[in-house]
Each structure stands twice: as structure tokens, then as C-alpha cells.
Amino acid sequence: MNGSPRIIQGGMGAGVSSWRLAGTVSGLGQLGVVSGTALDQIFARRLQDGDPGGHMRRGLERFPFQKLVERIWKTYYIPGGKAPNEPYKTLPMHVKQGPRKMQTLCIVANFVEVFLAREGHDNPVGINYLEKVRLPHLSSIYGAMLAGVDYILMGAGIPLKIPDVVDRLVNHEPATYPLAVTGAQEGDDATITFAPRDFMTHGLPPLKRPKFIAIVASNTLATTLVKKTSGRVDGFVIEGPKAGGHNAPPRGRLQLDEDGNIVYGERDRVDLEKMRALGPPFWLAGGYGSPEKLREALAAGAEGVQIGTAFAFCAESELRDDYKRALLKKAVDGEACVSTDSLASPTGYPFKVARLEGTLSQEDVYAKRARICDLGYLREAYKAPSGKIGYRCPSEPTEIYIAKGGNVENTIGRKCLCNALLATVGLPQIRKDESVEAGIVTSGDDLTEIARFLPPDSLTYTAADVIAKMTEA
Numbered sequence: 001m002n003g004s005p006r007i008i009q010g011g012m013g014a015g016v017s018s019w020r021l022a023g024t025v026s027g028l029g030q031l032g033v034v035s036g037t038a039l040d041q042i043f044a045r046r047l048q049d050g051d052p053g054g055h056m057r058r059g060l061e062r063f064p065f066q067k068l069v070e071r072i073w074k075t076y077y078i079p080g081g082k083a084p085n086e087p088y089k090t091l092p093m094h095v096k097q098g099p100r101k102m103q104t105l106c107i108v109a110n111f112v113e114v115f116l117a118r119e120g121h122d123n124p125v126g127i128n129y130l131e132k133v134r135l136p137h138l139s140s141i142y143g144a145m146l147a148g149v150d151y152i153l154m155g156a157g158i159p160l161k162i163p164d165v166v167d168r169l170v171n172h173e174p175a176t177y178p179l180a181v182t183g184a185q186e187g188d189d190a191t192i193t194f195a196p197r198d199f200m201t202h203g204l205p206p207l208k209r210p211k212f213i214a215i216v217a218s219n220t221l222a223t224t225l226v227k228k229t230s231g232r233v234d235g236f237v238i239e240g241p242k243a244g245g246h247n248a249p250p251r252g253r254l255q256l257d258e259d260g261n262i263v264y265g266e267r268d269r270v271d272l273e274k275m276r277a278l279g280p281p282f283w284l285a286g287g288y289g290s291p292e293k294l295r296e297a298l299a300a301g302a303e304g305v306q307i308g309t310a311f312a313f314c315a316e317s318e319l320r321d322d323y324k325r326a327l328l329k330k331a332v333d334g335e336a337c338v339s340t341d342s343l344a345s346p347t348g349y350p351f352k353v354a355r356l357e358g359t360l361s362q363e364d365v366y367a368k369r370a371r372i373c374d375l376g377y378l379r380e381a382y383k384a385p386s387g388k389i390g391y392r393c394p395s396e397p398t399e400i401y402i403a404k405g406g407n408v409e410n411t412i413g414r415k416c417l418c419n420a421l422l423a424t425v426g427l428p429q430i431r432k433d434e435s436v437e438a439g440i441v442t443s444g445d446d447l448t449e450i451a452r453f454l455p456p457d458s459l460t461y462t463a464a465d466v467i468a469k470m471t472e473a
């Protein structure tokens with residue numbers, strides 16, 4: 001790939017855009033992006049599944065500080081894999097100054113994912129994080145940089161401090177990140193710190209500085225980032241409300257249509273004239289997965305497009321095969337349906353959900369699940385009456401959330417996306433009563449159009465099919 005990519009395969013968490021998909025896309029000369037969300041869990045679960053194909057081991061062998069690897073391997077690897085009705089090990093949830101073993105796991109898991117995505121070609125690879133999932137940021141980014149990641153892409157928040165973090169980690173210097181703590185006052189310590197040298201067993205030369213691309217939904221936010229960040233923003237993905245995953249909330253008063261979908265208005269339109277004037281290159285996302293939309297983006301001054309949905313349903317994505325097949329069939333039959341759920345995500349951001357039997361998109365599946373919060377990536381930090389920092393999630397058991405000072409209204413319709421999204425990539429937790437966590441599929445509105453990537457008489461397609469279609473004359 002020379003210069004800027006024309007197509008960015010968007011990061012899709014948790015685990016949907018793994019090293020396999022991103023490596024394939026980058027190998028084909030576009031930008032493949034692995035999801036960095038919850039990689040510590042995903043990695044530990046892959047080891048407990050016996051590391052099919054030996055890929056994790058191959059990545060671990062190339063990690064620069066082998067002493068850190070031994071303990072992880074001993075703790076999580078199960079030869080042949082755990083029994084299907086055995087639960088996965090519960091890891092401690094992330095907190096402001098997390099235990100060393102959790103930080104180590106983040107460094108190693110992010111290293112391995114990027115290392116594997118970069119194998120077999122010389123093209124750039126990116127990693128995607130959600131700004132709101134702050135607690136594991138520093139160790140995760142350092143792990144990805146140790147593996148030579150070329151791009152860091154971050155959305156779902158205002159990543160003002162990331163460029164500075166990246167500049168520090170290049171030289172293995174300590175870095176800090178602000179933790180949003182509800183109720184904190186000035187002077188309270190709400191800073192996450194991370195010192196790479198606490199984990200290094202020998203010296204290393206400076207690392208490559210990855211480019212930093214911020215994912216935003218408004219030109220105002222892009223301008224703020226350019227003006228206020230202490231480092232450099234190398235580009236923007238401008239993502240509209242048709243995109244899969246989390247969407248930006250609409251500006252102004254929340255309005256819903258008769259099906260409960262969020263209505264976006266004129267104020268949510270991005271001023272591309274202002275984006276062009278701002279300077280850094282930009283890519284358009286959210287319903288841009290067609291050659292016509294790519295041409296439209298280029299004509300508007302974009303470098304290209306970021307695409308999620310078309311890649312989420314291709315053969316190389318980690319989306320469970322049965323979910324993938326069922327939704328592709330629905331799309332072909334004209335029965336696919338995607339809605340924008342304003343309640344599902346504990347973050348409070350609108351979240352796109354594809355309707356599919358057996359998943360949390362169905363009211364009965366949601367109602368049947370006992371509330372439990374044991375992964376905790378989307379927890380909110382708050383200042384407890386004792387003055388200490390506590391953590392709560394609106395999808396945890398309601399009485400516990402309220403006891404932590406949470407508002408009961410926040411709990412209505414909230415879904416445990418952490419457990420559901422891991423189930424969606426075939427890594428579901430098994431509960432004491434042997435029930436299995438159900439998944440949830442997030443998808444962009446483009447799911448209804450996905451049949452255009454299917455070769456004749458086929459219900460599967462590859463990442464190469466997507467790229468070929470996108471770049472056809």
C-alpha cells in the first residue's frame with residue numbers, strides 16, 4: 001500500500017475484526033484494523049480453548065519479554081481445550097491501578113493480535129479502541145506498539161490525550177490517562193498511570209510512532225481535537241448514524257420514530273467543507289460500502305471510506321458462523337432488520353442491533369438472562385461516599401447498581417454487551433446452571449444491502465470479494 005489507504009476495514013469489537021480479518025485485508029493492500037476491545041479476555045479464552053491452530057503460541061514466541069509470557073501460558077492454556085460445559089476462568093475486572101498480572105495480559109494480548117495481523121505481508125495494520133473503555137488503554141496501546149502497529153484508531157469519546165500517550169510510549173516513558181470519575185472534585189486523583197519499564201526485562205530501542213486517527217461524528221469535534229490535543233492527530237474517520245456498533249447520540253433533543261429508532265436531523269450533518277479546510281486527511285464511514293459511495297466520498301475530498309458491516313459478514317470475520325449464515329439468509333430474503341437501540345449499551349450511546357432469533361435482540365432472551373456483571377469493560381467510575389473510587393454498570397443487578405448510588409432509570413433495557421459480544425464471537429461464558437450466554441449482533445443499516453457481495457449461488461463471500469467489488473471500475 002502506497003500512501004493513504006482508500007479502504008479502511010473498520011475495527012469491530014469485541015473480537016469480530018481479529019488478526020485473521022485485518023491481516024487478510026492488509027495483505028490485499030487496504031488497511032486492516034484489529035479490534036483492541038477486551039483483547040485480554042479474548043486471548044485468555046482462546047488459550048483455554050486449547051489455542052486451535054497454535055496461533056497464540058506463535059505470537060507469544062515473538063514477544064520481546066519472554067519472562068512475562070511463561071506465567072500467562074501456565075495460567076490459561078488448557079491442552080485440547082476446556083470441556084464445553086466448563087466455564088472460562090473469571091479474570092479480575094479492570095480498575096484504576098489494575099493488578100500487574102492484568103496489565104501484563106493486556107500488553108501481551110495486544111502484542112499477539114497485532115503481530116499475527118502483520119504476519120505474511122509488509123503492509124500497515126491498525127488497531128481500534130473505544131475511548132470510553134479507558135482503564136486498559138495504556139498497557140493495551142503499549143502492547144500494540146511493541147508489535148509495530150501502524151495506526152491507532154479511536155472513537156466513542158474524545159481522545160484528546162491519546163497523541164501524547166503515543167509519543168511517550170514510543171520512548172518507553174511513563175504515560176498517564178484521565179479517568180472520568182462521576183462526582184470527583186478538583187484535586188481528586190483520577191489519573192491512570194503506566195510505566196513500561198516496570199514490565200521490560202531488557203532495554204529496547206524507541207518504537208515506531210503509529211499514526212493516530214480519531215473517529216468522530218462532527219466537524220466541531222474534529223476541530224477541537226486538532227486545536228486542543230497536545231500531540232498530532234493524523235486523520236479522521238467521520239462516521240454517520242448508518243454505521244454498525246455504537247453511534248454518536250443525536251444533537252439536541254432525543255427523538256424516536258414509531259419503531260423506537262433514533263431520528264437524526266440536519267444538525268447531525270457533518271460540514272465536509274469545514275473538514276477539508278481543517279487539514280488532516282479524512283475517511284467517510286456509515287453506509288459507504290459500495291463503489292458509488294466510495295466515488296462520492298472521493299469527490300467530497302475524502303481519502304476514502306471506512307467499512308464495517310460488509311466485512312463483519314465475510315468469511316474471515318470472527319462473527320459466529322450460525323449468526324453470520326442466518327443474517328445473510330435474511331438479507332438475501334429481504335428480511336434483515338437493524339434498529340438503533342437507545343437503551344441497550346451501558347455507555348448510554350445508541351447501539352445498532354440486528355434482529356436475530358436466539359440473541360439478546362429478542363425480548364424473551366433478554367428477560368431470561370440473570371443480570372450479572374463480571375467483565376466490566378463498560379463500568380463507570382464514581383466517587384463513593386468513602387472518598388474511594390467505585391465502579392458500577394447499569395446492566396449489573398439492579399439492587400447493586402442502586403446501592404452504589406446509580407439511578408434506577410439507567411438500568412431499564414440495559415444489556416450486558418461485554419458478555420453478549422464475547423458470545424457473538426464464539427467465546428460465551430457458561431454459568432453455574434450450565435446456561436450459556438447469548439450473543440448480540442451489531443450491524444450497520446447496510447446489512448439489508450449485503451447480498452451485493454455474494455458471488456452467484458453462494459451464501460458466503462470473502463474480504464477479497466468486498467475489496468474487488470469496492471474497487472471495480
Ligand SMILES: Cc1cc2nc3c(=O)[nH]c(=O)nc-3n(C[C@H](O)[C@H](O)[C@H](O)COP(=O)(O)O)c2cc1C
Nearest residue numbers: 010011012013155243244245286287307308309444
Ligand atoms: C460488528 C461491528 C462492530 C463494530 N465495533 C466497533 C468498535 O469496536 N469500535 C469502533 O470504533 N467502531 C466499531 N464499529 C464501526 C465500524 O468500525 C465502522 O466504522 C462502521 O461499521 C462503518 O459503517 P458501515 O457499518 O455502514 O460499513 C463496528 C461495526 C460493526 C459492524
